[in-house]
Amino acid sequence: MSAARSLDPTRWLVLPMLQVLAATLLFGIPLRLWGLQLPEPIFAMPAVFAWAVIRPSVLAPMGILILGLFLDLFWGGSLGFWPLCLLIAYGILLAGRNMMAGQSRVMLWIWYGMVTAIAQLSGYLFVMLDNRAMPSLVSVGWQYLATLVLFPFAYRLIDLFEDADVRFR
Amino acid sequence: MSLRDSQFGELKVPLTWTAAVALVVAAVIAVALLMSDRRETFRAEAYGAARGAADSALAPVGNVLSTPGRWTGAGVEAIRGYFFAVSENRRLKAELRDMRQWRDVAYALKNENGRYRSLLGLKTDPPIPMVAARVVTDSRGPFADTRIANTGREAGVQVGNPVMSEYGLVGRVIGVTNGASRVLTLTDVASRTPVIIDRTNARAILTGDGGPNPRLDYLRGQEPVREGDRILSSGDGGIMPRGLPVGVAVKGLDGKWRVVLASDRGPIDFVRILLFQDFTQVINRKELDALPVPPPTPGEPTPLNAPASVAASAGSAAPAAAVAAGAAAGAPASTAAPRAATAPITAAPGVAPKAATPPAKPAAMKPATGPAKLVEPKAGAAPVKPAVQPAAKGDGHKTPAASTAATPKTAASTTLTAKATASKPTASKPIASKPTASKTAAPTTASAKTAGAKPATAATATHKPATGDVAPARPKPRPPASEEEPPH
Numbered sequence: 056m057s058a059a060r061s062l063d064p065t066r067w068l069v070l071p072m073l074q075v076l077a078a079t080l081l082f083g084i085p086l087r088l089w090g091l092q093l094p095e096p097i098f099a100m101p102a103v104f105a106w107a108v109i110r111p112s113v114l115a116p117m118g119i120l121i122l123g124l125f126l127d128l129f130w131g132g133s134l135g136f137w138p139l140c141l142l143i144a145y146g147i148l149l150a151g152r153n154m155m156a157g158q159s160r161v162m163l164w165i166w167y168g169m170v171t172a173i174a175q176l177s178g179y180l181f182v183m184l185d186n187r188a189m190p191s192l193v194s195v196g197w198q199y200l201a202t203l204v205l206f207p208f209a210y211r212l213i214d215l216f217e218d219a220d221v222r223f224r
Numbered sequence: 225m226s227l228r229d230s231q232f233g234e235l236k237v238p239l240t241w242t243a244a245v246a247l248v249v250a251a252v253i254a255v256a257l258l259m260s261d262r263r264e265t266f267r268a269e270a271y272g273a274a275r276g277a278a279d280s281a282l283a284p285v286g287n288v289l290s291t292p293g294r295w296t297g298a299g300v301e302a303i304r305g306y307f308f309a310v311s312e313n314r315r316l317k318a319e320l321r322d323m324r325q326w327r328d329v330a331y332a333l334k335n336e337n338g339r340y341r342s343l344l345g346l347k348t349d350p351p352i353p354m355v356a357a358r359v360v361t362d363s364r365g366p367f368a369d370t371r372i373a374n375t376g377r378e379a380g381v382q383v384g385n386p387v388m389s390e391y392g393l394v395g396r397v398i399g400v401t402n403g404a405s406r407v408l409t410l411t412d413v414a415s416r417t418p419v420i421i422d423r424t425n426a427r428a429i430l431t432g433d434g435g436p437n438p439r440l441d442y443l444r445g446q447e448p449v450r451e452g453d454r455i456l457s458s459g460d461g462g463i464m465p466r467g468l469p470v471g472v473a474v475k476g477l478d479g480k481w482r483v484v485l486a487s488d489r490g491p492i493d494f495v496r497i498l499l500f501q502d503f504t505q506v507i508n509r510k511e512l513d514a515l516p517v518p519p520p521t522p523g524e525p526t527p528l529n530a531p532a533s534v535a536a537s538a539g540s541a542a543p544a545a546a547v548a549a550g551a552a553a554g555a556p557a558s559t560a561a562p563r564a565a566t567a568p569i570t571a572a573p574g575v576a577p578k579a580a581t582p583p584a585k586p587a588a589m590k591p592a593t594g595p596a597k598l599v600e601p602k603a604g605a606a607p608v609k610p611a612v613q614p615a616a617k618g619d620g621h622k623t624p625a626a627s628t629a630a631t632p633k634t635a636a637s638t639t640l641t642a643k644a645t646a647s648k649p650t651a652s653k654p655i656a657s658k659p660t661a662s663k664t665a666a667p668t669t670a671s672a673k674t675a676g677a678k679p680a681t682a683a684t685a686t687h688k689p690a691t692g693d694v695a696p697a698r699p700k701p702r703p704p705a706s707e708e709e710p711p712h
Contacts, residue, residue, distance in 0.1 A: 115246075185414075
């Protein structure tokens with residue numbers, strides 16, 4: 056079997072997706088520690104970032120759609136809201152993939168921060184249009200920071216599978 | 225033979241482009257879903273089968289996942305209780321001293337309130353049945369703040385029901401399925417709740433924005449709110465009952481008035497879902513709209529007949545009064561007089577606590593049957609008195625079911641009694657025959673008799689069972705449930 060065919064979708068798509076679902080469920084329990092609630096980061100964001108960097112794929116957008124729908128159903132948002140936000144981020148990453156190739160970890164983190172901000176900005180706009188109300192910027196900021204610190208998980212996924220398919224190095 | 229082994233196996237496909245096409249397809253699906261979704265509406269069918277199925281599946285998962293957290297919390301609480309028993313005992317003694325004073329005040333106020341109600345024949349809100357539930361998942365992001373509670377349709381929960389924690393209002397139900405309810409919290413960006421400032425009676429709309437402290441919008445008047453003012457639900461719009469504690473007003477950093485939610489004082493693990501139905505929700509509009517328009521009086525201009533139909537379709541809290549007034553204005557005096565005369569009789573069954581009372585149809589609910597049937601007294605019915613005994617037997621101070629229903633600790637036990645007395649205007653019996661009903665019906669004696677002096681008011685009182693006359697609109701001050709009978 057050649058190197059071009061060694062990337063198993065189960066390993067780089069399905070398993071991370073299940074991990075995202077588990078982490079989201081775990082952080083969705085009503086738990087307070089010393090009067091403080093758990094943060095609510097977007098666990099799907101590292102997976103979305105890594106999938107776009109590793110290689111373009113037909114399955115990845117569908118995986119993102121499923122992840123987003125799960126977030127909507129679990130968090131109780133409008134159906135289609137998170138899929139759209141995540142797909143916008145994925146589209147931007149796919150378009151700028153060539154610019155990210157061979158970049159350092161810090162640069163990738165900056166890219167990650169940028170696309171996360173774009174995803175949340177789109178979410179902000181959609182909520183404004185849907186509810187005719189502006190969400191709290193402070194609350195959006197907290198979620199952004201909580202998501203930003205998840206970049207090491209995205210980098211680990213990239214590190215695992217970046218060289219798996221030589222056609223996309 | 226697999227595709228890769230076939231002649232198409234070496235086919236070069238521009239993967240970036242195919243990925244882009246897949247992306248567009250996925251985005252179109254997402255946009256279509258987003259455009260068709262309306263999660264905050266009050267229509268039960270708008271919630272959708274997918275959401276209902278997801279909630280049903282997520283509720284047990286969340287329950288299992290949150291169990292270790294609950295056990296840990298209980299363990300920590302036990303250890304804390306052991307080590308801080310002395311200081312807690314001291315604090316509780318001080319609190320008890322304070323509460324005893326409040327209890328005396330509450331007794332006095334309750335007694336006074338009961339007498340006023342008896343004198344005025346006031347029609348207050350009926351007691352509200354409620355069910356207890358445990359919150360199993362919790363989302364607290366900027367774009368969606370909802371919770372799943374593990375009680376659903378099987379317990380009678382409906383879309384729109386208010387949800388309370390032991391400290392205050394949490395939100396309302398936006399989706400119900402078997403075994404689970406989705407609660408939209410007050411902080412959600414789609415949440416709008418009509419509230420009232422306790423000190424000034426000023427109205428406002430509590431608007432969630434995804435943050436911990438929702439805004440007070442549409443405040444009017446000169447200085448309607450001050451720092452520390454108590455915010456309660458206003459009951460406007462009929463979604464929530466009036467007087468549920470919401471929180472305390474504070475000035476936000478952005479210069480807007482915000483509310484520190486009362487429910488934030490502790491973890492929201494157990495909640496009470498109020499199976500509240502406003503009068504405007506339970507009213508039988510068809511029956512009201514079917515009121516016959518009074519015949520035109522000879523020699524009178526026709527527009528004078530209008531009030532009857534207008535009053536009938538208004539659906540206000542006193543349709544019978546409006547009808548009586550309309551009839552008096554537009555119809556001959558002979559039509560208005562019997563209707564007025566029926567009022568004391570229709571109110572009278574509320575006086576008798578016995579189940580032997582014949583079920584008389586309220587006059588306002590069946591106006592087409594004619595007043596003559598209702599005037600006729602039946603055997604076993606309570607004697608009709610001319611309503612000149614205002615505070616008869618002084619029963620006004622008896623604890624109504626609602627005051628116990630409002631007590632957090634008695635939520636589960638109250639459900640049954642409250643359900644028994646829950647008002648359904650379509651029911652033929654004005655008084656439920658259960659023991660609780662007879663107890664709560666006692667205060668009605670005075671109000672019904674008093675109401676007899678004013679025929680229209682008495683007719684209004686027949687819309688709901690007698691228990692409606694004794695339920696307090698506000699649960700404050702709230703004495704302990706175990707001390708229902710005030711000392712005489």
